[in-house]
Amino acid sequence: MFIIIPHGCLHPCDIGVNADVSPASTPVNSKMLNLFLLNLFCHLSSSSKSVIEYHLYMAIQNRPRHLLKRIDADKIPGKPIDLAMEKRNEEYAAFVASEQMNFPEPQYPIEALEALKIENPKVPIPKGEDFNTVFAKAESGDKWAMYYLAFFCIDRFENAPNRKDMIDFALYYYYKSAQCGFSVAIYTLGYVYRKGQGVIADPKKALLFFEQSNETIAQEEIGRYYLNGEVVEQDYEKAFKCFAKCALFREKYDYSALPELARMYREGIFVEADEKFADYLEEQGKKRGERGREYEKG
Numbered sequence: 001m002f003i004i005i006p007h008g009c010l011h012p013c014d015i016g017v018n019a020d021v022s023p024a025s026t027p028v029n030s031k032m033l034n035l036f037l038l039n040l041f042c043h044l045s046s047s048s049k050s051v052i053e054y055h056l057y058m059a060i061q062n063r064p065r066h067l068l069k070r071i072d073a074d075k076i077p078g079k080p081i082d083l084a085m086e087k088r089n090e091e092y093a094a095f096v097a098s099e100q101m102n103f104p105e106p107q108y109p110i111e112a113l114e115a116l117k118i119e120n121p122k123v124p125i126p127k128g129e130d131f132n133t134v135f136a137k138a139e140s141g142d143k144w145a146m147y148y149l150a151f152f153c154i155d156r157f158e159n160a161p162n163r164k165d166m167i168d169f170a171l172y173y174y175y176k177s178a179q180c181g182f183s184v185a186i187y188t189l190g191y192v193y194r195k196g197q198g199v200i201a202d203p204k205k206a207l208l209f210f211e212q213s214n215e216t217i218a219q220e221e222i223g224r225y226y227l228n229g230e231v232v233e234q235d236y237e238k239a240f241k242c243f244a245k246c247a248l249f250r251e252k253y254d255y256s257a258l259p260e261l262a263r264m265y266r267e268g269i270f271v272e273a274d275e276k277f278a279d280y281l282e283e284q285g286k287k288r289g290e291r292g293r294e295y296e297k298g
Contacts, residue, residue, distance in 0.1 A: 095212045096178050096186075103175035109165035112157075123152045138173060143180035150174040151188065158198035167198035187213035190221065204231050219246040220257045227260065227269075236270035258285030 095101065116131050123134045125148055134152070137145030153170035157163040171192070177185035190209030193202045207225055210218040223242030226235045243264070246257035258281050265271055266278035 089214075092181075092183065092186075092212065092214060096175075100208060101175060101178070103172050106165065106168040106172055109163075109169055112163070112166055113169075123148055124155070125151060141180070143177045143182040143185075146173045146177040146180070147182055147185050147188070150177065150185070154192060154197050164198075170198070183214040187215040187218045190218065194221065207231050216246055217256055219243070220260070223257065223260060227264075236264075240264060240270045258282070258288065 113135075117135070120130045120132050123129050123131055129148075131152070134145050134148050138149040150170040150173035153166050153173075157166040157170070160166070171189070174185045174189050174192075178189070186209050190206045190213065191197070192206075193199060193209065194206035195201065203225075207222065210221045219242040223239045223246070224230070225232050226242065227239035228234070240261075243257040243260045247261060262278045262281035262285065263269070265274045265281065267273065
């Protein structure tokens with residue numbers, strides 16, 4: 001479970017997060033915290049049903065207690081209700097079918113693919129599967145396998161000379177995966193164009209992909225655009241909302257956005273400067289990062 005602390009309420013350090021606050025001075029038990037959360041969520045939505053759904057969602061996700069304080073109700077990004085997600089899915093489908101997702105089917109780089117089939121290397125994700133297995137699944141229309149295949153090819157050939165054919169092949173398979181509703185593929189296309197992985201870096205195009213992805217991690221990237229005023233007009237409030245959403249809804253092993261939030265609290269960007277809370281966010285980011293690396297190792 002985790003706690004969101006709005007302005008004027010308890011500081012995370014006041015509920016036993018740091019050892020310098022004694023439990024006797026802050027008699028907060030689990031029942032009280034649940035009541036506090038429920039009361040807070042009631043301010044986040046006009047629908048009591050969505051409040052309960054939100055509360056259950058966050059409980060199921062087993063969030064650690066917590067990260068964000070002094071966030072007014074209108075600044076807290078809520079979990080989308082079913083109707084909103086329906087509309088979002090329609091928008092996603094329209095975007096994938098639009099000319100902005102222009103990834104025509106390339107000529108297959110037969111020579112390079114045959115060489116890979118002979119070598120049959122392990123594909124980093126998913127763990128333990130060889131190239132031939134992943135390739136066969138991708139060819140049969142498996143959206144996950146199409147994504148893994150594209151990821152592998154970009155990683156392997158982004159710096160290889162005269163291998164634009166493999167990059168085009170990878171981009172096309174990201175697109176095919178996105179066509180099947182795999183939103184991670186659109187986020188990853190954004191990352192590819194943001195970093196210039198095998199393609200000419202294009203931050204404007206990357207932002208378009210990030211904005212269309214349903215992945216929460218995309219909010220971290222969008223937040224950086226607004227924080228730095230890159231491509232878009234600088235907007236600290238929008239940046240803060242993006243980082244907050246990413247921190248709240250990402251997996252417990254993920255440390256995305258925590259360093260950015262720490263910077264905003266340390267430098268007093270949009271929020272009141274708070275060194276103590278910035279230190280807390282950075283510490284949580286490091287812990288999550290370590291847990292994430294251990295999780296990836298299995």
